[in-house]
Amino acid sequence: MLTALRERLARRAEEDGLLDIAYRTIDSPLGPLLLAATPAGLVRVAFALEDFDAVLSSLAATLSPRVLEAPRRLDAAAAELEEYFTGTRRSFDLRLDRSLSSGFRQRVLEHLPRIAYGSTLSYREVAELVGNPRAVRAVGTACATNPLPVVVPCHRVLRSDGRLGGYLGGLAAKTTLLELEADDRTAG
Template sequence: MTDADLEHGLAALPESDPSVGVGRFRRRAAQAGLLDVAYAVTDSPLGPLAVFVTPRGLVRVAYQGEPIDEVVADVAARVSPRLLLAPEQTDAIRRELDAYFARRLESFSVPIDWTLVRGFARGVLHATAAIPFGQVTTYGHLAEAAGSPRAARAAGNALGSNPIPIVVPCHRVLHAGGGLGGYTGGLDRKRILLRIEGVLTD
């Protein structure tokens, strides 16, 4: 099965029941190694989340405020254009997110694909991924953990561009004075996540 076969097959799916054909071609594309990125949209207490996975792991999580067509285009350009809406390929992360929001999971086990993160930001997000459930740190401490103790502002910028929020828990980073700081998904979502983890109780 080639890329041309896949494109031709998808274009020829019967209108009467496209889901049957689409599911078949999704599976065949994955089995033939022609599907590099699978994505799906899943419900959550924070609103719909778009999740993107590659054979290496979870590469992107997007909140509702990010237009899905723009996120898809960005992932296609920066990771691979061989991208398909394929919910069955995202089952593992969607199950873990459901368990996390139900307070039945404290540590994600899905592997991470760091393709979208480079340089200093990767070090910052690696350090962020190590912050345990229910604990918080500061931008300064995070910068130090990433090897640049004077780069608290740069660490904050790296968190602001975190492509995998929730799973790479940038919501666990606060200002040194105890303020919430910023959050890519908005402070209301940050508060919800910190309440789920018992950091905030109000």
């Protein structure tokens, strides 16, 4: 009964234009993930270690206080992530709301999906590709603040010496993603 009431509330809020940010959680090999979307598209993917309540509070303060658990808006994102984690999807075809990034960070994040599935580049190589070869640290910052990890594959960016560097979801999550893509590439 409570589930039906929530669904009716979410549907009504969407119909009346009162739902600015819809969210849901999904299970993944990385643990639970929070997905959030505006009418423009997927705006945030968050790891449990980020504290979902804190992420939702930040979205409410930054974008709009009209936030509601409304899973239907995120059905496509959830399905594509499931396909990615099971090895049947190598890139995402989702509408993205990039309003949480701007300037150089946004340029870096727009480039990351061009790194081929199962491949990696160094922070230096990404800096060169976006036209600012001396901005290696800025590339690292852009990756560290990527609001759409996994979908915008910052996990494919490594240190010049081949070490992992940092990752918003933790190094275990970055390792898992790189192994998933490497295993799928060698199997296929």
